[in-house]
Amino acid sequence: MTKPRGVLIDLGNTIIRNVSIDFNEGIKVLYRHLKKRTLTYDELLFYATKLKETTLDMRTSDSIEVDFRKYLSYLINFLNLEIDTTVSKLEIEMAKAIDKTKVIPGAKEMLSYFINNGIIVMALSNSTFSNAAIKAKLRQHGLLKYLDFVIVSSNYLFRKPSPWLFEMGLKKLNIPRSDVWMIGNDYEADITGAKECGLFTVWYNALNEPDEKEVADINIQNYYELLHILKELG
Incomplete structure (x- = not known):
């Protein structure tokens, strides 16, 4: 095991926790x-x-993503509604209202370690919300500055665990997959999906669930464990 040159990292419940999701808001x-x-x-x-x-x-029934902006545009047109802003601006505001989040302990320290050690970091997230909406949320939490790239499934048609989304991330990262780690909380979407694409996997397993398929290369319950491992690698 060697230190990565690049990292793909999930967002929801990996570095930011979904505190509440309320569509009505x-x-x-x-x-x-x-x-x-x-x-x-x-x-x-x-x-x-x-x-x-x-x-x-x-x-979640397949690996095809639904873009919230298209959902919103259809709803507005179907009901013959007129809005006092653009769909893009409205989507960002709605995303903020629907999804309340907070930063997971240790996430900023881990991301800071990557940046300070020249490791390129890409957020690779399943989300119906746009890249702009997700970046707004990351900026709100002071996390955007730690990320070199942000890829959101709504902009790229496919959702993890589809290999198409992982391959898009790798293409933009432009680092050999043997030097890339994937960090995520979702065993199927993040860990199994990444492993099938030949990536080294780090399972953020906060609940300490059993790794029944033995897919994860590293199994951690918090990011301080991962920081210790990285520092041991030199």
Whole structure:
């Protein structure tokens, strides 16, 4: 085992924890931005939820991503709504309202170690929200400055564990895969998916679950463990 030259790292519940996810809060934001309220909030929520059930809620059934901006554009056009802002700006505001997050302890220290040691870091995240929305969240938490690249599945059609998303990340990272580590919390999407692409894997396993398939190369419960391992490698 040698120190990596590049790292792919998941975001949600890997370096930022999802404290709460409330779709209704996002629809409240949309309702506030309507130029004319031709329907009630409850009516808007009804249609938004129905559309969500056949689009956003189906994202985990395969490795194809649904772009929230397209969902939002369809909803606005279907209901003949007029908004007082752009879809792109509205999506960023809705994403912030829907998904409340906080930084996982040790994540900043780990990312700082990578940067200070010349290790290139790319966030590789499954998200219906756009690259701009995810960057806004990372900036809010003071994390964006630690990342050389941010790749979000909504911009690239595929979700992890699809090899297409990993290969896109590797292509942009431009480092031999033998020198790249993947760090993530999702055993199937992050660890199994990365291993099938020939990557060294670090499972952020906060709940200390059993590695039944023995896929992870390193199994950690916190990032201080990983920092210790990295420092031992010299």
